[in-house]
Amino acid sequence: MKVHSLFVYPVKSLAGIEVDRFDIDDFGPAGDRRWMIVDDDRRFVTQREMPELARVATILAEERVVIDIPGEGRFPLVATDLALRVLVWRDWVPAIIGRPEANEALSRFCGRSLRFVYMPDSSFRRVDAVRVEAYRRVGFADGFPFLVTNTASLSELNGRLDTPVEMRRFRPNIVVEGVGPWDEDNWQQLVIGDNRLSIVKPCSRCVMTTVDPATGQKDTALQPLRTLSGYRKTSDGVIFGQNAIHESPGSIRVGDPVTVNKSE
Structure with missing residues (x-):
């Protein structure tokens, strides 16, 4: 095998x-699911309710994550210094908000207000x-x-x-x-x-x-x-x-x- x-x-x-x-x-796996999408209630958003997210490509470029949104273009995901607690399933997790350019482009594509958030090394979510x-x-x-x-x-x-x-x-x-x-x-x-x-x-x-x-x-x-x-x-x-x-x-x-x- x-x-x-x-x-x-x-x-x-x-x-x-x-x-x-x-x-x-x-x-x-290094870099796997360190970024996530949340709504205005700070709750995670997935393809379960928004299947069109499958069309948003991800690219790894020089240790940076870049997203490619149909009709919007490419945007690097860059963490700001703005902290936010977000909900993924039953866990409230400390995270950092991404820069607004990518957030605004994804919001336009999906037709609702969304933000990218990053889990830093200092955040601990238990299995x-x-x-x-x-x-x-x-x-x-x-x-x-x-x-x-x-x-x-x-x-x-x-x-x-x-x-x-x-x-x-x-x-x-x-x-x-x-x-x-x-x-x-x-x-x-x-x-x-x-x-x-x-x-x-x-x-x-x-x-x-x-x-x-x-x-x-x-x-x-x-x-x-x-x-x-x-x-x-x-x-x-x-x-x-x-x-x-x-x-x-x-x-x-x-x-x-x-x-x-x-x-x-």
Whole structure:
């Protein structure tokens, strides 16, 4: 088994970036979901309610995140010195507001008042304490630093769909190949190169999987979520992929070997 592909998401719920490698820092994949979009109530905004966000591209340029908004152009995301507490799920998190140019352009594109906010190193958001006893941090990701998926599971799902979907729908960080469909259900720990990741929770999927990442349009038939719910529904929800945490800093590359410890 080996790493098939890698993705980072500099801004929560905007388009991700496929990369050949990424470094791992205390938050997880370096730079992953350190930026987020909030409304005037300081609450996080995602493709769940605004699928058009999928059309906003992200670019990494000289250690800076640049966004490309259709009809508006490109804007670097630059943190100001203005602090703000923001809500992501149940967590109120100290953040820093981004410069107004990008905020105003995104607001025009979406037709509502929105702002970019950044999570600085000084901000600490804990991973789900119900699943992880260790006092570990995460950025603006839903709950955990990593999402791992399996190419064979996507192929099996696509065999049930009238129109196949891309792995991008599921927004993984690490995609592996070389094992059978749904083999990941039994994983406990992954060793990827010199890195050790613990599997902590199956990933429950939502309506974001019904958004075409190329067009920002929702599938009116709610695929692939509806098909998954017919045979992948558990007490944790409708499952595709596994959430994970890491033990230490490092780096992961496409092609790295992957070994697995499984539950009995």
